Amino acid sequence: MAQEHELTRILFILDASNSMNADWDNGQTRFEAAKEILSKNVKELRNVENLEIALRVYGHQSPITATYQDCNDTKLEVPFGPTNHDQILTKIRTIKAKGTTPIAMTLQASAEDFPDKNAKNIIILITDGLEACPMDPCAVATELKKKDINVTPFVIGLGMDLSYLEKFRCIGAYSDAETKASFEKVLNNILAKVLLNTTVQINLNDSYGSPSETDVTMFLYEAGTTNLKYTFTHTIDRFGNPDTLILDPSIKYDLVVNTIPLREKKNIALVKNTHNTIVLDAPQGYIETRYINATRPYVVETRISESSKNTTLNTQKVGEKDKYICGYYDVEILTIPRIYVTVNVTQSNTSYIDIKAPGFLKFSSGNPVTGQIFMKNDNGTWQWVLNLEDGARSGYHQIQPGEYRVVYRDKNQKRSEYTLIKDFRINSNKTTSIQLL
Numbered sequence: 262m263a264q265e266h267e268l269t270r271i272l273f274i275l276d277a278s279n280s281m282n283a284d285w286d287n288g289q290t291r292f293e294a295a296k297e298i299l300s301k302n303v304k305e306l307r308n309v310e311n312l313e314i315a316l317r318v319y320g321h322q323s324p325i326t327a328t329y330q331d332c333n334d335t336k337l338e339v340p341f342g343p344t345n346h347d348q349i350l351t352k353i354r355t356i357k358a359k360g361t362t363p364i365a366m367t368l369q370a371s372a373e374d375f376p377d378k379n380a381k382n383i384i385i386l387i388t389d390g391l392e393a394c395p396m397d398p399c400a401v402a403t404e405l406k407k408k409d410i411n412v413t414p415f416v417i418g419l420g421m422d423l424s425y426l427e428k429f430r431c432i433g434a435y436s437d438a439e440t441k442a443s444f445e446k447v448l449n450n451i452l453a454k455v456l457l458n459t460t461v462q463i464n465l466n467d468s469y470g471s472p473s474e475t476d477v478t479m480f481l482y483e484a485g486t487t488n489l490k491y492t493f494t495h496t497i498d499r500f501g502n503p504d505t506l507i508l509d510p511s512i513k514y515d516l517v518v519n520t521i522p523l524r525e526k527k528n529i530a531l532v533k534n535t536h537n538t539i540v541l542d543a544p545q546g547y548i549e550t551r552y553i554n555a556t557r558p559y560v561v562e563t564r565i566s567e568s569s570k571n572t573t574l575n576t577q578k579v580g581e582k583d584k585y586i587c588g589y590y591d592v593e594i595l596t597i598p599r600i601y602v603t604v605n606v607t608q609s610n611t612s613y614i615d616i617k618a619p620g621f622l623k624f625s626s627g628n629p630v631t632g633q634i635f636m637k638n639d640n641g642t643w644q645w646v647l648n649l650e651d652g653a654r655s656g657y658h659q660i661q662p663g664e665y666r667v668v669y670r671d672k673n674q675k676r677s678e679y680t681l682i683k684d685f686r687i688n689s690n691k692t693t694s695i696q697l698l
Contacts, residue, residue: 268380269455270313270341271306272371273299273349276388276419278320281358283389283420286441291389291419292358294441299387300353302448307346309456315341315374316349319367320360330361332394337374364388365396368432372405372412383455384414384433385448389421399431415451419444453507461537462503465495465518468544468587468608472503477520477543484513484528505536518543521575521585522567546606548614549582550594555618556690559659563614564593568603582611597660598636598646617662618689624667625655626697632669634658660687669697 281292289297306314316339323331338356339348364386375382392398405412414433421437436451438444454460463479464472474495481491495518496504508514510531516539518524524543531537550563561579566572568589577583579594585606592614594600604612622634629652635643643666649656652672664686670679685695 268311268313269383270315270375270380271383271385271452271455272315272317272341272374273303274317274319274367274371274384274386274388275299275353275356276320276362276386276390277318277356277358277360278362278388278390278393279325279359280362280390281320281419285420289441290358294444295387295419296353296356298441298445298448300350301445302452303346303349303353306452312456313341313343313380314345314349315339316352317367317371317374318352318356319363320358321356322360324359325361330393332361332363332366332396334360335363335367335370337370340374341376362388362390362393363396364392364394365398365401366394368398368401368405368414369396375412381455381458382412384412385451386414386416386432387419387448388416389419402432415455417444417447417451450507454505457507457510458534459508459510459531459537460535461506461508461531461539463495463506463516463518464503464538464540465524465543466540472540473497474520474543474545475503477518479519480517481508482515482517484515490514516541520545521565521583524586544587544608545584546587546608547582547584547611548577548590548592548604548606549611550577550579550592550614550616552579552618553615554689559619561619562595564595566591566593579616597658598644600661619659619661620687620689621692622658622660622665622685622687623656623692623694624649624697625694627654628698629654629672630669630697631672632667632697634660635666635668636661637664637666662687662689667695667697671698 282290285291285294306312317337319335322334338352339345371384416432416435418435418437420439436447438447465474467473475497477495479493479495480489482489498504508531510533514529516526516529518541520543524541526541529539548565562576563579564573565575567574568591575583587606587608589603589605592602592604594616600616602614606612630649631651632649633645634647636646638644666682666684668682670681683695685693687693
């Protein structure tokens, strides 16, 4: 983890109330998982300079019963110090969860755990429940702020209902951890945020300049290289803001946002010890091709490219919808015959392309044939649409509605005057059968 010159103190507050004994993830209780992940992080903090840590625990001294709960059950088990990691690890191993949840009392007492204000003082509270005692945590948090006690709290809720977790907002920044893996990631992010003190949000702006676009993969490469440093799925947090990320501020980045087509921003420099905002215009809407009269499912691919460019950006089936950067697109629908459309994708809107459902041609022949099928254009000319399989005696093709002509001859006849013509019509959802020879 990164090192800072300013002294940082982190007080870990561990919930050892009886509810932490509930089964949680992969056969572990919440308390076992919390102790395991906390111990792992304490070990990793050994070599971080200008850092002191401490451990306070609540709910571990007096068992809760049907008639009694000890609302004073909170204790600073290991005071602050630069080399107290082994003490903390030993204490974590021996603690058992059994009591109640006196969060307010714990917060009030924790203010005295910090030796002075001449440091970046941090509380990381790990809990699975709400206040169980008469005191109000929000009132205590407010009093601490009024007294100018310089403490920044972070709350991690283990397996909690999110509506409950919202109640911790008055205390400080909070995160939910619904699984053991997510708990480990949340704790790592908080520690990185505390020690690096450099945060980043990436605003994917819509057409109105609002950072509303989201749910897309982002790659952050070391600038000018193919060294991929971070991969994130862009997320809007529960307050409607782009999620806060922790990035190493010592290098520059090339950002690739995997929209269709992708968006890039190169050589991004971060300012240390502050919150950075990276802004990228990525307004998006949708394209959907659909049948207007289909009586059954038809599988047809659609090819999408930027207008006047030949490179295929994406393929999607008729009936599917996908998201694109706002602008003009050429759409090739791989029907027989092909259908070509240009659409304008606008912010948050869906550009629909409606086509008629296909029908079917079924042909048979007593002799092998060679031939081609043509569609009659509005101006009376004929447009090629497909070749019959050379030497075929039968065939079955999915074709768009319209007037058609098959031009063919017996494969074994060697003179052009044996050419034959048969006209037919294709209707949506129906099969047209013809006999050739």
